[in-house]
Amino acid sequence: MKRLLTAIAMAACAAVSWADGLQSLEAFMKNAQAGRAEFTQAVTAPAKDGQPPRTKNSSGHFEFQRPGKFRFVYTRPFEQTIVADGKTLWLYDADLNQVTQRAQAQALGSTPAAILASANDLKALSADFDLQAAPDQDGLQWVQASPKDRNGQLKSVRVGFEAGGRLAALDILDGFGQRSLIRFSGLQTQASLPSSLFEFKVPAGADVLKQ
Numbered sequence: 001m002k003r004l005l006t007a008i009a010m011a012a013c014a015a016v017s018w019a020d021g022l023q024s025l026e027a028f029m030k031n032a033q034a035g036r037a038e039f040t041q042a043v044t045a046p047a048k049d050g051q052p053p054r055t056k057n058s059s060g061h062f063e064f065q066r067p068g069k070f071r072f073v074y075t076r077p078f079e080q081t082i083v084a085d086g087k088t089l090w091l092y093d094a095d096l097n098q099v100t101q102r103a104q105a106q107a108l109g110s111t112p113a114a115i116l117a118s119a120n121d122l123k124a125l126s127a128d129f130d131l132q133a134a135p136d137q138d139g140l141q142w143v144q145a146s147p148k149d150r151n152g153q154l155k156s157v158r159v160g161f162e163a164g165g166r167l168a169a170l171d172i173l174d175g176f177g178q179r180s181l182i183r184f185s186g187l188q189t190q191a192s193l194p195s196s197l198f199e200f201k202v203p204a205g206a207d208v209l210k211q
Contacts, residue, residue, distance in 0.1 A: 021133040024141050024165040026121060030120065031189070033065065034190050037167075039059065039072075039182055040182070040183050041180060041181070043055065059076045060076070065192065068084060068086045070117040071083050079094035080092065080093055086198070088104055092203065098207045101210045101211070111154060115129075128148055130148060132144050140161060140168050141162075154174055169182060
């Protein structure tokens with residue numbers, strides 16, 4: 001009987017925690033119509049040929065505005081800019097002076113960007129992802145999102161929130177076993193941002209590749 005009561009109590013606590021994670025995600029999607037933050041990203045490739053996993057670190061700043069606009073600017077170790085203007089996804093590599101242009105609708109469906117900037121509520125997000133709350137870890141509430149399209153490169157993404165529902169992290173796993181952990185800091189949410197932030201102009205002399 002004691003074990004049964006303990007198990008019930010643990011399950012109840014877990015249910016409350018998980019519900020909070022999903023509630024935090026929905027509150028973020030509904031209330032954060034625009035925002036900006038600094039970020040760090042650690043990309044870890046799986047071990048290969050007996051070699052230990054390798055991690056590459058980068059950092060920069062990020063802005064978004066619903067529906068469907070965002071801007072990632074990587075400043076270290078290399079300059080790279082990713083802009084979604086609502087119709088087109090632009091990727092600019094400063095070292096190569098090269099721009100890749102893709103139709104946004106085809107590029108963003110089942111990606112972490114859909115969570116950050118596209119869908120406005122859990123119902124809309126559920127069109128592309130299976131959502132379930134995950135146990136708290138590292139002081140954060142987590143939600144697991146698995147893409148319904150099993151043929152894409154993304155395997156799963158966990159979204160982490162601090163107490164109070166502030167977006168804190170994305171933990172992304174792709175189909176090749178590569179993990180990308182993005183941590184956000186100094187997040188500021190607001191009603192809108194200048195539209196010019198999400199307008200991309202091809203730099204002079206840059207090669208443009210359309211996909």
